[in-house]
Amino acid sequence: MSPALNRILLVGSTVVMIVAWWQRDSLPPQDRLDPAIFSDPQQEPTAKAAFKTTVGGIEYTVRPLYAYELNGLVVSKHDADTWWDYIHKSWQDKLNVTDLCVIFGANTRTGNYRDIDYSSTQFECYAQTSSTEVWRAFDMAALSNNHLLTDDPAVARALKAVRVGDQVHFRGYLAEYSHDQGFHFFRGTSTTRTDQGAHACETVYATDAEILRAGNGGWRVTFWTAAVAFLVAIIVWVRAPFRTAN
DSSP: OOHHHHHHHHHHHHHHHHHHHHHTTOOOOGGGSOGGGGSOOEEEEOOOOOEEEEETTEEEEEEEEEEEEEEEEEEEEEETTSTTOHHHHHTTOOSEEEEEEEEOGGGGSSSGGGGOEEEEOSSOEEEEOSOHHHHHHOOGGGEEEEEEEOOOHHHHHHHHTOOTTOEEEEEEEEEEEEEOSSSOEEEOOOOOSSOOSTTOSEEEEEEEEEEEEOOSHHHHHHHHHHHHHHHHHHHHHHHSOOOOOO
């Protein structure tokens, strides 16, 4: 490969990687939304009794409160096993696989959701915008941060595979859970979509989870393709003979 061509490959792949990385978590336009997410979550009383389950050597007691089912667009995500999440580790909370912040219902029936910035911490999901008009049209009752629990490896894999921009469906139970491994740990759940602030998140013991429509797969493939091209360009540059001027 000529030096000039290699420089073009190096610069071009760098630009493509930057653009693809920026777009990897973009939200789909409204015309690409599955009609299922235009509806609100379904919550019904349940007679399912409390049960025990063991994950990672920790025995938990799970107490289902309501049967629960949600279709939504993932706008932010936090994995409980990420390296900087120290609280889940200190609590020995291995049942909580991931947190999905989703919008549904009223917020998906207009395109305003794309003008909101979303972020997740170890426990909360935040939405913000500099536009007063956009904020007034946004319904905080149609956004929820879901602490998703499972002891099923297949469901855990499905939840971990979810990315921002994906449209998802999951069902299970709004539940409380606890353990007594060295200390008493307890975590509850919200049972209404209209509360806000601390303790407003839904804790869901998930029995099923799936991606209805994946988002941004093209951008993610583009990023890794550009990354390979960038690596090739670097290798060619390093192995090229050095020339000195006479």
